[in-house]
Amino acid sequence: MDSSSSRLDNEGEFDDDLTHQDDRQNDMGEKFEKSKDLMTFISDEELNDEEENVVLPVVLKDDEKVEEPKESMTFSSLDEVCSYYRKYAKQAGFGIAQRSSRKKKGIKGYVMLICTRGGAERPKTSDCSKPIPISNKTGCGARICANLCDDGTWFLSKVELMHNHSLSPGKARFFRSNKKISDAAKRRLELNDRAGIRLCKNFNSLVVESGGFENLSFGERDCRNYINKARELNLGKGGAQALCDYFRRMQKQNSGFYYVIDVDDDCRLRNVFWADARSRAAYDFFGDVITFDTTYLTNKYDMPFAPFVGVNHHGQSILLGAGLISREDTDTFVWLFKCWLECMNGQAPKAIMTDQDRAMKNAIAIGAINKCLYDSQTCEEYEENWKDLLEKYNLHDNAWLNGLYMDKTFWVPAYMKDTFWAGMSTTQRSESMNAFFDGYVHSRTTLKEFVDEYDNALRRMVESEARADFDSFNRTIPCISALQLEKQFQVVYTNAKFKEIHEQFVKMMSCNNALLKSEGAISTFEVVEYVAVGDHLIEKTFLVYFNENELEVKCTCAMFEVKGILCRHSLSVLRTKKVTTLPQRYVLDRWRKDIKREYSKVKSSYDAISDNPHAQIHDKVRNNLEELLSLTSLLSHLLAAKMCLVL
Template sequence: MPVTRTRCKARVVVIATNTNDQWVISKSYQEHNHALCTPAMTQFMCSNRAAIKADIDEATTLKEVGVGTSQVMNYLTQQAGGYHNVGFTHKDLYNALQRGKSKEIVDGDVNALIAYFDYKKHDDPEFFMTYSVDKSGALYNLIWSDSTSRSNYTCFGDVITFDTTYKNNLYGQPIMPIVGVNHHHNTIVFATAIIVDETSQSFEWVLQNFLEAMMNKSPISVVTDGDRQHSQNAWLLGGQPRNLIFNGVRLFHNSTSKSIHGCESMNASLAIALKRKKTYLDVVRAIEDGISRMRMNELKVDYLSSHTKPFQITKLFYLESYAAEIFTCESFRAFQDELLRETLYQIEAEIQSLSDECYILSKYKEKKRKFEISFDSRTKTLICSCKIFETVGLPCRHQLHILKHLDYTYLPGTLIQSRWTNDAKASAPSYVDLNVSPEVMQMTRFAALCSTSSRLCYIASKTDESFKTARDEIKRLIEELENSFGLNDSVNQSIVVNNVHGPQRKQRKRKEVPKNKVEKIIRRCGYCNGEGHNKIACPQGKLSLSIMGESVPPMGESVPSEHSGNLGVKPFRGNRYPLWKGVGSL
């Protein structure tokens, strides 16, 4: 560290008089024992550097959305009109952000996270969170789910999947998102867990508490990634789910594969958001940001499904129009694909009984492939031997061919699963809380004022007179608001409700040195082939350079390198001699 204290005696002493409350200079020492700063360097003095609260709040907001500290500094510099107008350096901004982050977890990382969840539960009464600790009181396992996720599970909880592939936090613990597929065939998150390890005890704890959060409603199917440990623990959900499918085979067809890929893509997005090792609070906020983006995309697709109409590409106008009204856009595309392919089939045999009719279908140019469809005229139930409807949830091409044969202009209710319709969430309990937290409202007002003040600053900067007027009015308004609200900003301190501490942080792996270490290869000089130096520091090379400085060498011989400071030699292969600078000084 450089020495900054020189015991300079220069100072000015000011005292107050007894009359009229005036201040007078009593002593003045003007002699300095060091060089004075130029006006351009005064911005680096500690007394002139201070990051104001408004800049810190704006930088914190930018950091929360993934903007790096260097980019934040560049933005504030551009906004202030140059580095000399910012009022602080890059290091000052970094320290201010770190102080704010340390203040959040002043009572410990885990206690700050529990306080954060308690605050969310105050705003969201249906928010679910539970955790377990080990014998030493350290956090062991954790799972949480908000009201929207719990509501989505009542509609789309028939199939779930989970994966644990991401460990980028300070404690090296796996993150386990439990996800599913909504009526738009997109991934939705039901719950998220942070577990201490990937053992059967941890999975059992998570899945049992997951069922408790979802009112003990067991899923119909559990999709895993083929991992044996995941597969064994999938049976814990309600005893034995009806279908346990590995690698997404034949379960909701493309939907489950999207679910698995969505689980892995969520981990990939976390990898981008958490480039460095983060605390529990950082991990939870990054997960919540990803879930918020998923829900915004779902809301956008809801709008498109309810306010747009897809194109019809078949001649079965009434049947296609009926399906377009009830299914979502993505589900209708899958239905339309089946409707296009029903023309490839024909009825080979028809067997009638009292109430049932049985049809045998064969495919065009594939007569050996037979499909049997039974139709109950009383209940209007169609059962196909391909079992696509039972797995995908949408009518298959064979069922649609029979409906065309029977002149149906609509889909029977037995062929419509509500989870793929526009009204899939109509019967779901609504836990939407219209009360917005004060922090969110403050940031909203802050963004609105920034937009307005930016326009004001742009207009006022056009002339010197308007600039002075706007500056004086802004100063007056700042003083007025500071006097009315006070200078002490209220800081929300985390309330310690549980004496829980974080587990031991994961140590960085050190490179192991082998016992039988290979002997280091001795590097030799490229000029004289000697040991202990290279050709830049070669004494023979320096000697030859000094000789060459006195006389220009003939064509083809070695000359000093043209690079500044490089004392090496290289052959000269030009038609003209280079320009020499300071060769004789070598």
């Protein structure tokens, strides 16, 4: 803490000045953890989150009535003093805070409790563009002072009852000093949160049960804060050592398991990265394109989960390494990417997709910008549309848009059409990761448990891929057309990818093409596609270039270049040119089902348990017991049948 914070000076006395929230967080958080459920924050109105928070014990029940404080009133403990004045303040209609205290030989012997409108207001920020509500301090002199007696009891040495502002007993529940979530309410909130019930409904159930908002000693914001804290990913006691032991055990079981642990100067865990042997082997086949973002778990846990995600031959998400990081800054990301590249033998992906800035997403949702981005098939067309956009809305001097324009090659679709993305998008992959971990991670998951559950989820991923492999070889999706082109893909592509080709053949029926020009072996076609929008059709025009000598086709939509799937516009031209067999460059090995990929034979650390002698003995004993129980049950039925016959 700095000199402006409340602190104990050399004489053991607290400064009288009220302190800023940010400077007090560590100190007060420690006090709060020690006090647990017997303590509550004493501060100003709910709207003023930056006001001084002071922890004071709660002893009296909420339904007890108390008399006005008087000098010489005695109490058995300081807790009882604080609880009494808190109850009186709620009854009278004001909030309280601890102003100062003194200690003698390490024992607190004096305390002053004041009205939260006492003292002078201090500005919380110098940035006028980000105003923070203030509590309208009025210099109120209402307070009590309590002293410790030699026999351990406390008495009120000074009492000031007069306030220089109005009081509101009916709204006293909004003061932070009067808020407390009961143990039963906490349990209800956590259970409902685990069940996936949204916070608003979760809170409303408590409102209904209590008979109205006025009967609750907390608000929806308090519930949200509690749930957020309950969701934090805790390292837990001994968690760091358990995590290290886990990684060492995994590496011992399979030398291909890779992990790095980053600690700070005090040897406290800061970041971790790990990748199993199967993920490392799969990177050789699917490491050309990855997505990386920390959106999943970021808002649930203290340490954001940072997965490196690729896509396999079925279009399924596949984990290629993962990290848990302490913060999302440049140094941390540099550390994480270095670890990952070292793990993958320095082989960098050809393309990395990260989550776009949220402000950019909101802007793209605006119709004019959306049209400019996604209706521009070429870079030249985009440049013209962007220029028209700025002129139409007079945005030439908009610094934010100018910044976006400078980075256009990293996010504008027209500039990314020559990059293969394997059909990946950040939104789809993030949603896939959400579904991937659902059922394995909950609000009380510790860091060690998270890594264990990561392995469980990875097993499910491997099983899902194995099932898709089986289906692709044993189930055939029928062709929609009689074209040999479609049959060519049906024979070699996985079912998931053939479905995408199948969809393009269906949409090909909505396309009409016309020859624009022909120069030697190269023909240029205009393809008009009719797209249903609501109750009417709109026309979209694309250009397709076809080289008859090389059997090469290229469309301005660039679907093949980006997704690795031939588009309906190209298929329409190929049909017109009576092409029956495509060159192999259009049948990507990436989507084929008839290629043996060595990574599928690699055993991961989480599979090694089956090779453990103890595990084998356990499985053998269990199987023998099951057979014995089955025989015993059969023998019992036979004896019963025999008895019936005898009778």
